[in-house]
Amino acid sequence: MAKLTARGVETAADGLHADGGNLYLKVVGGSRSWVFRWKRDGKVRQIGLGSVKDRSLKEARELAAKLRHALLNGEDPAAVYARLSGKGERIPTFAEAAAMLIEAKRPGWRNAKHAQQWENTLRDYVLPKIGKLTPQAVTVEHVLSVLRPIWTTKAETASRVRQRIEAILDYCAAHGWRDDYNPARWRGRLKALLPEPSKVKRIQHQPALPYVRVAEFYRKLTERPGMAARCLEFILLTACRSGEARGATWREIDFETKLWTIPSERTKTGKEHVVPLSEPALALLRSLPRMEASPYVFFAPRGGMLSDMAMTATIRRMHADDLAAGGQGFLDPASDRIITAHGLRSTFRDWAGETTHHAREVIEHALAHQLKDKAEAAYARGALLAKRRALMDDWARFVTRPAGVVVPLPVREHAKMTS
Incomplete structure (x- = not known):
């Protein structure tokens, strides 16, 4: 040669x-x-x-x-x-390298929400398992230990987690902190070990509570101490996403207009979402303590944002305690799985769609769903706030009703779209 x-x-x-x-x-x-x-x-x-x-x-x-x-x-x-090569006396850990990559990429990302999504998924799924390892020490088995528990149950999230691990390890290779062999790469690596994302990317319905039991769940939730329980109350009363509630700040709450404005960088759709606050939701907010050093409404013990696992742990304890007291626990009857915070949105959707007169576009807008039909979406951007306030007030009455009380609601009418 x-x-x-x-x-x-x-x-x-x-x-x-x-x-x-x-x-x-x-x-x-x-x-x-x-x-x-x-x-x-x-x-x-x-x-x-x-x-x-x-x-x-x-x-x-x-x-x-x-x-x-x-x-x-x-x-x-x-x-x-x-x-x-003098690239530092020590090689950073995977967690440190991840933080470096996020900071390097942050200026080029569309908004702060993207960086927050990276940080949240790494915190919840990746760093607890491989964060302390050096980049070179990360193997295929380590990556699989992260992905296997969520690959079929949270397919979309799992795919993003894999892509983020791959990007971090490529970043490390570019800095000489590991070789170019990337154990998180799909082709030639994980494709042989995991089912195709398209095969598992079917709709995974979050375990939801039947709406006939929502008042029972709410009453037992209010009896539990802790900020995670209060955050779950808020999620239930507003039908919002867990991350939106956990990231809520006091600046977003307007007690005079009774509105919670979620900025675009914190929503899944990338658009600002305004939530009408019912009286029970406002009463809950007024009852909360405030931490001077934390901007969050529902802050963690040290002032940061609550984790999604805190919500999950609270529901699991409620389920176990209810079973111990001779109750049914809190399972989704369709899957026999413990309900989730996100599943409470499905509970709201089922109640609103099956038992009330509220129009579908109002319900979908309350859930901050993107409407596929362009004409319907244009209509939804109109003056729906008053209609959504009425919907959320009806929901609050249904959720907070005392045991044995039935809330009468009009039979649902099939409202026609306004042209």
């Missing part, structure tokens, strides 16, 4: 050109850089050694020789390169 020459480095065509000793010249368009490639566990791995502008052929060969020596001694070339 002919070795590279200084002239050859300058004139080589696009592609990967071997120099020997695991050193390669990578040419892509006008970019020319050095690559160190090796095989481990039957897989080819590589790390970048910098641009030819920054490192001469002689310097690249000297560095490659050191990495080859480390490889023969059983060391990790990526870790050795990070140490030799």
Whole structure:
């Protein structure tokens, strides 16, 4: 095999050109850089050694020789390169690298919501399992330990989690903190180990409580202490998403107009959503303590935002306590699974659609759903606030009614769309 020459480095065509000793010249368009490639566990791995502008052929060969020596001694070339290239005295953990990537990408993201979504999914699913590992230590088995529990039950979330792990590990490889072998990559990696996302990406209905039991659930919820229980009350009374309630700040609440305005960067649709607040919802807000150092309405013990797991844990305790007291627990009869905070939105939707006179577009707008029909969507952007307030007031009366009391509501009429 002919070795590279200084002239050859300058004139080589696009592609990967071997120099020997695991050193390669990578040419892509006008970019020319050095690559160190090796095989481990039957897989080819590589790390970048910098641009030819920054490192001469002689310097690249000297560095490659050191990495080859480390490889023969059983060391990790990526870790050795990070140490030799002065990229810091220590390699960051996966969690630290994730935070660096988010900060690097933040200026280019459409809004703050995108960064928050990254942080939330990493916090809830990834960092507890692999956050303390160095990037090079993350293996396929580690990635699978994150994905398998949610791959079929939360298909959309799982796909995003996989993509984010892959992006973080690519970021680490670009900085020399690990080799180029990415265990989170779909093609050639996880595709052989997990079912296709399209096969599991069917609608996964969140376990929901039958609306006939919602008042019972509400009464037992109000008896429980803790901010997570209060947040669940608010979710139930407003039919909002868990993340919207957990991230609510006092600046978003207007007690005079009785409105909660969720800014566009915190909504799933990317559009501002205004929620009419019923009297029970307002009374709940007025009863809450405030933490001077925290902007959140429903703050965690240290002032940050409550986690989604806090909501889940509260419902699970309620279920267990109800069973222990001789009750039915709080299961979705269709799936026999414990209900979820998100499932309370389905409870509201079933109640509104099956027992009330409120028009479908009003109900869908209350849930901040995007309407597929353009004419209907245009109508929904009109003066629906008063109609949605009436809907939420009806819902609050139904939820907060005393035991044994039936709330009379008009039989639902099939309202025609306004042209």
